[in-house]
Amino acid sequence: MTIARIASGGYDVVGRRELLAVGVTATEIRHRLAVKRLRLLYPGVYAVGSAPLSRLGRFHAAVLACGDGALLSHRSAAALHGLRPGAETYVEVTIPRIGSRRRRGIVVHGTRSLPLEEVADVHGVPCTSVARTLVDLATVINERQLARALEQSLILRTFDRVAVSATLQRANGRRGASALRLLVAQSTDAPTNVRSDFERRVLALVRKHGLPEPITNGLVCGHEVDFHWPEHRLVVEADGRETHDTPIAFERDRARDLDLELAGWHVLRISWRQLEYEPGRVLALLRARLYDSRSQ
Numbered sequence: 001m002t003i004a005r006i007a008s009g010g011y012d013v014v015g016r017r018e019l020l021a022v023g024v025t026a027t028e029i030r031h032r033l034a035v036k037r038l039r040l041l042y043p044g045v046y047a048v049g050s051a052p053l054s055r056l057g058r059f060h061a062a063v064l065a066c067g068d069g070a071l072l073s074h075r076s077a078a079a080l081h082g083l084r085p086g087a088e089t090y091v092e093v094t095i096p097r098i099g100s101r102r103r104r105g106i107v108v109h110g111t112r113s114l115p116l117e118e119v120a121d122v123h124g125v126p127c128t129s130v131a132r133t134l135v136d137l138a139t140v141i142n143e144r145q146l147a148r149a150l151e152q153s154l155i156l157r158t159f160d161r162v163a164v165s166a167t168l169q170r171a172n173g174r175r176g177a178s179a180l181r182l183l184v185a186q187s188t189d190a191p192t193n194v195r196s197d198f199e200r201r202v203l204a205l206v207r208k209h210g211l212p213e214p215i216t217n218g219l220v221c222g223h224e225v226d227f228h229w230p231e232h233r234l235v236v237e238a239d240g241r242e243t244h245d246t247p248i249a250f251e252r253d254r255a256r257d258l259d260l261e262l263a264g265w266h267v268l269r270i271s272w273r274q275l276e277y278e279p280g281r282v283l284a285l286l287r288a289r290l291y292d293s294r295s296q
Contacts, residue, residue, distance in 0.1 A: 012053065013061045016044040041065070042103060055079075055086070059125045062091035062106045069096040071119060072127035073109060074136045080122050081130050082156055083137075083149040094128060094136070109136070118167060131163035138176025143183075146176070147204060148197075150183050198238045198272055199226055205275070209283055211290060221263045223256045228265075234289050235260055235267045238275075 019029055029046075032038040039047040042065035047053055053061065059080060063070045072080055073094035079086020091106050098110040118132035128136060130153055138146055153159040164184055171177050186207045195217060206214065206227075214227040220235060227236040237253070257267045266289060274282055 012048040012051065013041070013057050013064065014038075014046050014048060015064045016046070019046075042106075056123055056125060058091055059127075062093050062103075063126055065103055065106060066093045066095050066108060069114070070094070070126070071114070072125055073133065074107075074128075074140055077127045077133040078137055078149055080125060080127055081133055081153075081158065083130070083133065083152045084145075113170060115170070117163070129163065129167075130158045131160060131167040134164060134180060135167050135171045135174070135177065138180040139174060140176075143179050144197075144201065144204070146180060147183055148200065150180070150187060151200070154187065196238070198275070201275055202227065202236065202238050202270060205279060205283060206286070209287075211286060220265060221259055223259065225260075229290060232290050233265045235265050236286070237267065237269045239269050239271050 016029065020026070029038065033040060033046070036050060037048070039050065041047050041053075041061045045061050045064045047057070047061070059072050059076060062076075063072055071077070071094050072091070074092035075084060075088055076086065076092040078084040079088075089105070092109065093106055094109040094111055094114065096111060096114045098112060102108065118129045120127050120129045127133070134146075134150060134153065137149055141149075150159070161184065164180075168177055168181055168184070199216070203214070203216065206212075212229055212232070214229050214236070216227055217224060218228060219225075220228050225235045226238045228234065239253075253269075260267050268285065268289065270282055
């Protein structure tokens with residue numbers, strides 16, 4: 001049996017223990033390292049051949065390097081689950097014990113609790129479940145990024161409200177748990193139809209302050225609009241420069257606004273700068289339009 005055939009998961013990564021278990025001796029391992037048929041990645045973990053490792057290979061190698069019970073976790077597990085792009089140069093791994101030595105290129109997280117229901121296997125790589133990954137993410141990324149990861153789990157249909165709630169209950173008191181709990185409470189089990197980070201931020205403002213839920217990217221009078229509240233006859237457009245700051249877009253937007261106003265809708269346009277630097281004024285205007293319209 002060749003070493004290439006037993007390389008873990010088909011990612012050209014193999015552990016010393018795997019080699020010894022199939023009869024490869026320590027002397028043979030040293031010989032293969034010397035002739036570059038094996039390449040040392042971490043103590044006791046080798047790449048087979050000289051080709052660069054794939055991302056999955058890097059993930060598998062890092063988990064092997066951290067020993068029994070280790071799982072890919074945090075941002076790396078989020079990348080594996082498809083919740084985040086995963087551009088980090090390091091790999092994050094969680095081990096079922098507190099305290100460990102640092103490893104080059106690996107961020108090691110220790111935990112006292114790693115129940116079986118929080119363990120998964122994706123493409124042959126042991127990792128934290130989607131629910132545990134979201135809880136772990138809440139400790140290392142900001143609330144906006146966390147909301148996007150949660151939304152992506154809805155899009156991929158990997159979000160499990162019961163599992164996330166149970167994992168949050170076990171994680172009570174951990175940093176970020178309250179933020180994730182609020183995001184979960186505000187979410188539905190269907191993905192939100194938003195198309196940009198700007199739109200996500202507008203929707204987050206609406207939800208954070210308990211305003212009525214809008215319809216996103218729907219049709220009003222034959223025009224697609226960013227947000228609208230039919231009961232209040234209100235349309236809100238999130239005007240990002242990349243799509244609205246051209247002469248053609250300017251004229252198109254004004255023609256659409258005229259159509260909507262003539263049909264009895266009120267149109268509000270919010271700029272990125274207003275949302276970034278004057279969120280209180282944006283919120284006050286939305287409240288005025290939504291709640292004042294009830295008495296009209």
